[in-house]
Amino acid sequence: xxxxxxxxxxxxxxxxxxxxxxxxxxxxxxxxxxxxxxxxxxxxxxxxxxxxxxxxxxxxxxxxxxxxxxxxxxxxxxxxxxxxxxxxxxxxxxxxxxxxxxxxxxxxxxxxxxxxxxxxxxxxxxxxxxxxxxxxxxxxxxxxxxxxxxxxxxxxxxxxxxxxxxxxxxxxxxxxxxxxxxxxxxxxxxxxxxxxxxxxxxxxxxxxxxxxxxxxxxxxxxxxxxxxxxxxxxxxxxxxxxxxxxxxxxxxxxxxxxxxxxxxxxxxxxxxxxxxxxxxxxxxxxxxxxxxxxxxxxxxxxxxxxxxxxxxxxxxxxxxxxxxxxxxxxxxxxxxxxxxxxxxxxxxxxxxxxxxxxxxxxxxxxxxxxxxxxxxxxxxxxxxxxxxxxxxxxxxxxxxxxxxxxxxxxxxxxxxxxxxxxxxxxxxxxxxxxxxxxxxxxxxxxxxxxxxxxxxxxxxxxxxxxxxxxxxxxxxxxxxxxxxxxxxxxxxxxxxxxxxxxxxxxxxxxxxxxxxxxxxxxxxxxxxxxxxxxxxxxxxxxxxxxxxxxxxxxxxxxxxxxxxxxxxxxxxxxxxxxxxxxxxx
Numbered sequence: 001x002x003x004x005x006x007x008x009x010x011x012x013x014x015x016x017x018x019x020x021x022x023x024x025x026x027x028x029x030x031x032x033x034x035x036x037x038x039x040x041x042x043x044x045x046x047x048x049x050x051x052x053x054x055x056x057x058x059x060x061x062x063x064x065x066x067x068x069x070x071x072x073x074x075x076x077x078x079x080x081x082x083x084x085x086x087x088x089x090x091x092x093x094x095x096x097x098x099x100x101x102x103x104x105x106x107x108x109x110x111x112x113x114x115x116x117x118x119x120x121x122x123x124x125x126x127x128x129x130x131x132x133x134x135x136x137x138x139x140x141x142x143x144x145x146x147x148x149x150x151x152x153x154x155x156x157x158x159x160x161x162x163x164x165x166x167x168x169x170x171x172x173x174x175x176x177x178x179x180x181x182x183x184x185x186x187x188x189x190x191x192x193x194x195x196x197x198x199x200x201x202x203x204x205x206x207x208x209x210x211x212x213x214x215x216x217x218x219x220x221x222x223x224x225x226x227x228x229x230x231x232x233x234x235x236x237x238x239x240x241x242x243x244x245x246x247x248x249x250x251x252x253x254x255x256x257x258x259x260x261x262x263x264x265x266x267x268x269x270x271x272x273x274x275x276x277x278x279x280x281x282x283x284x285x286x287x288x289x290x291x292x293x294x295x296x297x298x299x300x301x302x303x304x305x306x307x308x309x310x311x312x313x314x315x316x317x318x319x320x321x322x323x324x325x326x327x328x329x330x331x332x333x334x335x336x337x338x339x340x341x342x343x344x345x346x347x348x349x350x351x352x353x354x355x356x357x358x359x360x361x362x363x364x365x366x367x368x369x370x371x372x373x374x375x376x377x378x379x380x381x382x383x384x385x386x387x388x389x390x391x392x393x394x395x396x397x398x399x400x401x402x403x404x405x406x407x408x409x410x411x412x413x414x415x416x417x418x419x420x421x422x423x424x425x426x427x428x429x430x431x432x433x434x435x436x437x438x439x440x441x442x443x444x445x446x447x448x449x450x451x452x453x454x455x456x457x458x459x460x461x462x463x464x465x466x467x468x469x470x471x472x473x474x475x476x477x478x479x480x481x482x483x484x485x486x487x488x489x490x491x492x493x494x495x496x497x498x499x500x501x502x503x504x505x506x507x508x509x510x511x512x513x514x515x516x517x518x519x520x521x522x523x524x525x526x527x528x529x530x531x532x533x534x535x536x537x538x539x540x541x542x543x544x545x546x547x548x549x550x551x552x553x554x555x556x557x558x559x560x561x562x563x564x565x566x567x568x569x570x571x572x573x574x575x576x577x578x579x580x581x582x583x584x585x
Contacts, residue, residue, distance in 0.1 A: 035180050035187040037216070038156045046130050052157035055215035056081050056148075057165065058199055064159060065135050070124055071152070071159060072135035079375070081161065082146045084413065085242070087379045088127070088134045089340045095127040095136065096340065097144050098382045100244045100389065100417075104144070108134070147239045153214045160215040164235030168200040170210070171226040178218030182207035189218040200228055244385075246419045246460060247394050252583050253420065253462055253562030255281040255363075255396075257318065259569075266301040272568040273311060278580035282308050282568075283363045287319040287353070292335035294345030297323070302357050309358075316361030316396055319350065321368045331368040337376040344383060351387050361394030363422070374408035378417075385417040396420040396462070401428075401448035402455075415456030422564050423448050425551070426466035431499050434487070436472035438541040440465065442525030445551050449558055462562045463555050466543055467570035469507045470499040474537040492537075503570030507540050518542055525550045545578045552582040 041053035041060060050066040054077060061081060065072040075088045075095075087096045093108040106113035106126040113120055127136050138150075138159070148161045171194075178189040182204045190212065192198065198210040198220065207219040256279045258265075258272055266284070273282065284304065288297040296319065305315045321333035328335070336342045350362055362384070369377045381397060388395040397418045400406040415421045428444040429437035438444070445463065452461055477486055480496035488494050502510070511518055511529040518527035518540075527542040555563060563579060565571065 030184040031187060033187050035189055037189070040180070040189060040216070041156055041158060043156050043158075049130065050157065052152075052159055053215070054159055054161070056161045057163055058201060058211035058215070058217050060215075064138075065128075065130060066157060067125065067128065071138040072125075072128065073138050073141065073159075075127075075134040075136055078136050078141055081163075082141055082148060083144060085144070085382075086136065086141070087375060089338075090134070091339045092341060093129075094340055095134070096379065098379065098386070099242050101386060103383060103386070106140075113140075145239055145242075147235045147241070149236050151213075158215050160213070162233060162235075165233055167231045167233060168228050169231045170198050170200050170208075170228050172196050172198060172220065173224050173226055176220060176224050178210070178212070178216060178220055179207070180218055182209070182219040186219075190214075190216050192220065198225065200225075242416075244416055245389065247389065247392060248419055248460060248561070249394075251280070252560075253281055253564075254279045254579060254583055255283050255316065255422070255462065255464075255562070255564035256568045257564065257566050258282055258284045259567045260285055260299060263299040263301065265299065266304040269304055269307055273313070275573045275576055276568070277576040278583045279313065279565075279576075281314045281316050281361070283316045283318045283564075285318045285320060285365075287317060287350070288323050289319070289321050289332045289336060289346070290323045292325060292332055292342065294336055294342045294347075294349055296346075296349065298353070300353060300357050305357050305359065314360035314394075315357075316363045316394060317353065317357070317359050318363040318365050321366040331370075333366055333368055334370050334373050337369075337380045338373055343376065343380050347380070347384050347387055350384065351391065354388075354391060354393055359393060361396060361419075362388060363396045363398065364418075365398040367398070367400070369409065371408050374410060378410050378413045381414050382417045385419075388419075394419045396422055398422045398424055398464070399452070400424055401444065402451040411452060411455040415460065418460075420460050420462050420561055421452065421456045422462045422464050423452050424566075425449070425463050426468075426566065429470070431470070434497070436470075436474065436497060436499070436539050438524050438526055439469050440543065440551070441523070441541075442547075442550055442554070443523070446554050449554060449560065453558060458558050459561050461558075461560045462564050463551070463560055464564035464566055465548060465551055467565055467567060467575070468501045468503055469541055469543055470501055471507065471510060472539040473498040474539070476535055479535055495537075504543060504572045504575065507542055508544065508572075510538075511540055511542075514538075520546075544572070545574055548575055549578050549582075552578065556582060556585055 043051050043053055045051055052064045052066055053060055054062040054064050062074050062077040078086055085098055095106045097104040102116050104113055104115050108127050108129055111122050111124055113122055113126060124137060126140050127134055148163050150159055150161045152159050172192045174194050177191045179186045180189055197213055201209040206222055208222050208225050210220055211217040256276060286300040290297040308315045321331055323332050325332050336346055385395050395418045397414050399411055399421050401423060425445045425448045426440040428440055429435060449463055474495040474497060477494040484496035486494050486496055514531040516529040516531050518529035521528050526547045530539045
């Protein structure tokens with residue numbers, strides 16, 4: 001499990017610090033008291049169970065339980081540190097482990113688990129609740145698979161995990177001890193033996209911060225530690241990572257979203273596809289989550305799919321989550337995915353739609369997931385992906401451009417389970433954003449692509465481009481309507497901000513009708529124009545063939561899986577020639 005790479009490090013400087021250390025102690029006698037290790041590890045008894053410290057890569061991360069001589073690890077620590085394919089449904093008291101092909105379920109406080117509905121006996125308690133936390137049997141976690149190796153220690157009880165990382169190591173050159181702090185007057189933590197292996201963490205004046213293989217981290221005098229070497233840890237060599245087989249096409253994808261709210265919208269398929277050279281997927285916005293039980297508002301049409309197929313188009317029907325439960329004020333989606341029965345009902349209902357309408361794919365557009373439901377959202381995608389994989393239909397998931405505020409959407413896990421991740425490369429500035437600006441500048445688009453590539457392989461990333469822009473109004477404070485929010489600006493004066501979305505042709509014609517010749521903004525990669533009307537400043541950042549070509553060139557550079565377009569009907573016909581050129585490269 002280990003490989004050593006010798007990398008000698010001079011310790012002459014460390015030895016020279018002894019004098020400094022002695023001076024710092026002011027000649028006082030060194031403290032030779034030992035700290036109580038239960039206190040050091042923060043071990044406290046939980047109800048009637050014994051506790052153990054959980055150490056991961058030299059850090060104390062949590063407390064586990066010992067029940068009937070078996071170790072139980074808190075669920076959130078299992079998910080963060082060991083295997084994030086576990087999911088706990090606290091509402092239905094259920095532990096779920098999801099791999100690419102099935103769900104493995106176990107109810108709380110039992111020894112039984114189910115694989116594809118078939119019961120199996122594990123022979124020991126699998127998951128238990130203590131207080132408000134779920135604890136999972138470490139043996140069960142290990143059986144599902146972890147890349148870490150671990151070792152248990154007593155007095156006090158603790159379990160030390162090591163993940164697949166490289167470490168700087170050294171040895172004690174004589175029998176010694178670790179201090180709690182880098183100070184001779186600090187209490188001791190433990191003794192170390194000559195030649196004992198220590199993991200080096202950092203150097204400080206007169207001391208080196210190290211960790212023992214038994215999980216105790218403290219400080220050793222710098223003059224009694226050997227030269228450093230680098231150790232490569234290969235992890236659990238018996239661990240087999242999960243492998244996902246993705247349903248992907250052997251060509252670039254070009255999706256056109258077809259927005260509709262009513263069934264009559266299906267009749268416009270011929271109109272919105274006119275002149276769409278190169279488009280090979282159409283995504284009608286058919287399904288809207290509208291109850292808390294896995295149901296949805298449905299305007300689907302089997303006839304529409306037949307027409308699309310005859311046109312050479314695949315149909316990836318879109319499912320959205322913008323509808324609100326007026327009684328609770330919650331978006332319905334957050335009420336659905338948090339409980340396993342309703343989440344799985346939604347999955348089954350969508351699969352019925354795949355069968356009824358002969359769909360080629362499902363496009364999930366969930367933009368209203370709460371932070372609290374981040375894990376449930378990932379679980380939904382995993383469970384849906386199993387069914388899509390069984391039926392051979394494409395699962396694509398729309399994602400925000402990565403930002404700190406949307407990290408809980410967990411692109412890595414979603415990208416692992418879904419076939420395609422679609423980056424919504426627009427709304428850089430939006431109606432409620434508080435400032436006027438581009439819908440999709442080239443820098444914004446590039447960052448969205450490259451940051452998503454850190455979590456999803458490029459060939460399964462589709463970047464979405466806007467066929468719309470916004471006309472922005474900066475309304476002087478004295479002209480603003482009552483109740484409008486006022487933005488303070490010492491340069492141009494205070495104003496209220498308003499905007500509305502328009503298609504490419506409308507934006508261009510609006511500037512032309514006001515005698516404005518737009519100018520190219522190199523930094524934004526777009527044309528820009530402004531004008532005043534009735535004392536109100538209007539600003540428009542245009543997307544046209546030139547700016548779209550620039551976005552497509554970035555997508556081409558990174559070998560993305562394709563392009564998506566929001567939305568059909570807002571583009572100018574000429575844009576399709578630009579898109580088709582990209583698809584042919």
